[in-house]
Amino acid sequence: MRRNYALIAVMIRFATAPLIILVLFFFPIWSYAQSTGGPKLIWKVNRLDLGTILEEQGLQKGIFEFSNTQDSLFYITDVLSECGCTTVEYTRDSLELGESGKLIISFDPTSAAVFFSKLIVVKGNLSGIKDSLYLEGISVPYPSDIKRAYPVVQGDLGFRLKKVNMGDVFDNEPKIKYVEFFNMGDQLLDKGAFRSQTPPHIQISQVQQFVRPQERGLLMIRYDGKIRNDLGYFEDQVPVSWENIPGSEVKLDLIADLFEFFPPIQKSNLNDVPQLFIGQKEIDLREISSKTLARRSVTLTNKGRQTLEIRKIQGNCECLKIEVPKSSLAPGESMELSLTLDPIGRKGIDQRNIYIFSNDPLNPVQLIVMKSRIE
The missing domain is CATH 2.60.40.10 (Immunoglobulins)
Known part of the structure; x- marks a missing residue:
C-alpha cells in the first residue's frame, strides 16, 4: 500500500510539473500586459500628411502636438527616426499634468520620390511611453526634360495630364488633391492675383506665394462631396486665371466618383x-x-x-x-x-x-x- 501511495505521489509530481512551467512561462508576459496599460500621451494627430512637395521647395516641417495625461512629470528622453532624411526638434521641458508640448519634424524631399511614409518613435521618461508617429506625403523630383514631363500645355502653363482625377470622393469629408504645373511664360504668378470660377463644392488655390518664370507650382483642389450632394461619376470644367496677367485663363477638367460614406458595422448587426x-x-x-x-x-x-x-x-x-x-x-x-x-x-x-x-x-x-x- 505504501508503495502505491509513493507511486501516486511521483505521478502527481511529474503531471503537475509541466503546468507549473507553463504558469511560470506566461506569468511575466501577463504581468507585462497588465503593467503597460493604455497610452499615456494624447497626440493631436499621430499621422501627418504634408501633401504634395516639389523637390525644389526644400525642407518641409511637420508639427506633432501632445499633452501629458499623467500625474507624474513627463519629458521626452529620445526620438528615433527611420532615416537620415528627417531632423527633429522637440519640447525638452518637463511637463506637468495637462501641459502640452510639440515635436517638429523637418523632412528633406530630395530623399524620396512619389509617396513616402516616415516612422518616428518617441520615448519618454515614464514607463510604457513609446509612441509611433508617421510623416507622410508625396515628393515630386525635378524632371530632366520639362517638355516631356508637362506635355499638356494651356497658354503658358504645362500640366502632366489632360484631366485632374480626384478619385473616390466621400460625403463625410472633403477630398484634397495637389496638381503641379510648370510656368513656361515670362510672367510672375502671384498667389494674391489668382482667381478661380468654381461651383460651391470645389475650391482651388495657389500653394506657393510666387511661381517665377520657368519654375514649378502647385494648385490645391478641395472637392466637397457633401456640398455636391450627389452620387456617381461627374466632370467639372473650372476656369482659373491671374487677374494681373491678360490672357492667362486656363481650364481645368476635373473628374470624380462620388460615394456615400457608411461607418463600420458590428458583426452582430x-x-x-x-x-x-x-x-x-x-x-x-x-x-x-x-x-x-x-x-x-x-x-x-x-x-x-x-x-x-x-x-x-x-x-x-x-x-x-x-x-x-x-x-x-x-x-x-x-x-x-x-x-x-x-x-x-x-x-x-x-x-x-x-x-x-x-x-x-x-x-x-x-x-x-x-x-x-x-x-
Missing part, C-alpha cells in the same frame, strides 16, 4: 441592415440589330430587416433608358428594374454598365453589366 439583392448582374443580349430596341428587366430585392432606399441609378451611356417603379423597398419586398438599350448608330461588341447606389452599408454600389453584339 450585419443582419439588421438593408441588403440589396440583384437577381441578375450580367445580361447577355447576344446578337441584336442596330435598328431594334432591346428590353430587359432585373429583379431587385431587399433581403435585410430595414427599409432599403435606392439613392440613385446611373448608366454609362445616354443610349440606356432606366425605369424604376419606386425608390424604397420594405424588408422582403421586390420590384422590377426596366432597362431599354437603343443601339442605333452603334456596331460591334458593346457593353453598358448600370450602377445602383443604395443605403445598403455592406454593398452601397452595385453593378449590372449589359453585353451585346450589335449587327
Whole structure:
C-alpha cells in the first residue's frame, strides 16, 4: 500500500510539473500586459500628411502636438527616426499634468520620390511611453526634360495630364488633391492675383506665394462631396486665371466618383441592415440589330430587416433608358428594374454598365453589366 501511495505521489509530481512551467512561462508576459496599460500621451494627430512637395521647395516641417495625461512629470528622453532624411526638434521641458508640448519634424524631399511614409518613435521618461508617429506625403523630383514631363500645355502653363482625377470622393469629408504645373511664360504668378470660377463644392488655390518664370507650382483642389450632394461619376470644367496677367485663363477638367460614406458595422448587426439583392448582374443580349430596341428587366430585392432606399441609378451611356417603379423597398419586398438599350448608330461588341447606389452599408454600389453584339 505504501508503495502505491509513493507511486501516486511521483505521478502527481511529474503531471503537475509541466503546468507549473507553463504558469511560470506566461506569468511575466501577463504581468507585462497588465503593467503597460493604455497610452499615456494624447497626440493631436499621430499621422501627418504634408501633401504634395516639389523637390525644389526644400525642407518641409511637420508639427506633432501632445499633452501629458499623467500625474507624474513627463519629458521626452529620445526620438528615433527611420532615416537620415528627417531632423527633429522637440519640447525638452518637463511637463506637468495637462501641459502640452510639440515635436517638429523637418523632412528633406530630395530623399524620396512619389509617396513616402516616415516612422518616428518617441520615448519618454515614464514607463510604457513609446509612441509611433508617421510623416507622410508625396515628393515630386525635378524632371530632366520639362517638355516631356508637362506635355499638356494651356497658354503658358504645362500640366502632366489632360484631366485632374480626384478619385473616390466621400460625403463625410472633403477630398484634397495637389496638381503641379510648370510656368513656361515670362510672367510672375502671384498667389494674391489668382482667381478661380468654381461651383460651391470645389475650391482651388495657389500653394506657393510666387511661381517665377520657368519654375514649378502647385494648385490645391478641395472637392466637397457633401456640398455636391450627389452620387456617381461627374466632370467639372473650372476656369482659373491671374487677374494681373491678360490672357492667362486656363481650364481645368476635373473628374470624380462620388460615394456615400457608411461607418463600420458590428458583426452582430450585419443582419439588421438593408441588403440589396440583384437577381441578375450580367445580361447577355447576344446578337441584336442596330435598328431594334432591346428590353430587359432585373429583379431587385431587399433581403435585410430595414427599409432599403435606392439613392440613385446611373448608366454609362445616354443610349440606356432606366425605369424604376419606386425608390424604397420594405424588408422582403421586390420590384422590377426596366432597362431599354437603343443601339442605333452603334456596331460591334458593346457593353453598358448600370450602377445602383443604395443605403445598403455592406454593398452601397452595385453593378449590372449589359453585353451585346450589335449587327
